[in-house]
Amino acid sequence: MAIEQFFTCPLIELSEPDSKPQLVKACEEFGFFKVINHRVPIHVMTRLGHEAVRFFSLPLADKLRTGPPDPFGYGNKKIGSNGDVGSVEYLLLTTNYSNQDYQRFSSTFGEAAAENFRCVLNEYVSSVRKMACEILEMVADELKIQPRNVFSKLLMDEESDSVFRLNHYPPSDDESREKNLIGFGEHTDPQIISVLRSNNTSGLQISLRDGKWISIPPDETSFFVNVGDSLQVMTNGRLKSVRHRVVANNNNKSFGRLSMIYFGGPPLSEKIAPLPSLVKAGESESLYREFTWFDFKKSVVYNSRLADDRLRRVSLRQS
Numbered sequence: 001m002a003i004e005q006f007f008t009c010p011l012i013e014l015s016e017p018d019s020k021p022q023l024v025k026a027c028e029e030f031g032f033f034k035v036i037n038h039r040v041p042i043h044v045m046t047r048l049g050h051e052a053v054r055f056f057s058l059p060l061a062d063k064l065r066t067g068p069p070d071p072f073g074y075g076n077k078k079i080g081s082n083g084d085v086g087s088v089e090y091l092l093l094t095t096n097y098s099n100q101d102y103q104r105f106s107s108t109f110g111e112a113a114a115e116n117f118r119c120v121l122n123e124y125v126s127s128v129r130k131m132a133c134e135i136l137e138m139v140a141d142e143l144k145i146q147p148r149n150v151f152s153k154l155l156m157d158e159e160s161d162s163v164f165r166l167n168h169y170p171p172s173d174d175e176s177r178e179k180n181l182i183g184f185g186e187h188t189d190p191q192i193i194s195v196l197r198s199n200n201t202s203g204l205q206i207s208l209r210d211g212k213w214i215s216i217p218p219d220e221t222s223f224f225v226n227v228g229d230s231l232q233v234m235t236n237g238r239l240k241s242v243r244h245r246v247v248a249n250n251n252n253k254s255f256g257r258l259s260m261i262y263f264g265g266p267p268l269s270e271k272i273a274p275l276p277s278l279v280k281a282g283e284s285e286s287l288y289r290e291f292t293w294f295d296f297k298k299s300v301v302y303n304s305r306l307a308d309d310r311l312r313r314v315s316l317r318q319s
């Protein structure tokens with residue numbers, strides 16, 4: 001555990017113009033950082049938090065009616081469809097809260113509740129997406145990539161295949177249960193960028209390059225950003241996607257950990273490949289083959305276990 005004393009979570013002040021180099025350094029070293037002074041109104045964050053608590057506090061039978069997560073809907077313990085489990089319940093939604101999401105909700109909870117949820121979620125997603133785009137444009141500036149919206153335009157596209165997830169890690173009622181139970185197993189996020197906000201209950205850990213796990217102290221007023229696999233590919237491996245997990249350590253006996261994550265993804269038809277300006281002839285050849293986001297999702301993401309190294313499947317390096 002000694003190593004934890006030497007790790008300081010990179011802190012990025014979004015309103016600070018000088019933060020671009022630090023931002024890129026954090027993405028290169030850890031693929032992870034914490035954002036403060038983000039300009040997302042606190043009421044937007046807390047309103048969605050309240051909606052989430054209200055949802056997860058419902059009887060299980062009601063929640064199950066908004067499932068299964070195939071891939072969108074309510075899920076309990078099972079993560080994905082390849083045998084992963086965790087001590088978590090969740091709600092996976094499209095970021096535009098599609099009519100299908102809406103219908104599931106309204107048939108279970110009534111139209112008024114479904115409409116209210118849609119409204120709160122839309123407000124949250126638009127503020128967080130704006131912040132994610134700002135971050136991606138700062139990255140493009142610092143890496144001298146033009147146009148500067150090369151990444152952010154994918155999130156802003158009407159067809160963007162972005163996902164929103166609410167995770168609830170309930171406290172265990174059995175004192176004798178194993179400590180550090182896995183809530184959400186280790187993995188990298190496949191999209192471009194993920195923006196996470198949680199309540200003040202700990203559990204999130206990131207893996208450093210040497211494989212050591214570091215606990216990230218929670219902060220309900222801030223956001224935590226993960227570089228996703230697609231951004232690693234587009235930057236030809238310069239920015240690294242972060243391996244992370246959640247341990248359910250049971251330190252909030254009343255409700256447990258609640259997290260909300262926006263996963264910014266490209267349109268399904270988008271071709272993902274290293275950007276030419278980051279693949280200099282003779283210097284750093286392309287590390288990844290080109291793929292469409294649709295193909296990657298179909299043949300790699302949904303065809304893998306949580307902990308699998310999905311980028312190996314598109315790597316041009318022998319391993």
Ligand SMILES: C=C1C[C@]23C[C@@]1(O)CC[C@H]2[C@@]12CC[C@H](O)[C@@](C)(C(=O)O1)[C@H]2[C@@H]3C(=O)O
Pocket residue numbers: 071079080081082084092163165187188189190191263301302303304305306
């Ligand atoms: C086990 C799985 C769950 C997951 C799809 C997958 O087959 C592998 C990647 C998993 C992940 C991790 C990040 C996000 O939470 C997620 C929504 C995603 O895009 O990839 C989940 C998938 C899921 O829960 O469906």
Ligand SMILES: O=C(O)CCC(=O)C(=O)O
Pocket residue numbers: 165167184189196198204244245246259261
């Ligand atoms: O719930 C959390 O804090 C993180 C979960 C996560 O990494 C994910 O849903 O992809």
Ligand SMILES: [Fe+2]
Pocket residue numbers: 187188189244
């Ligand atoms: Fe994740």
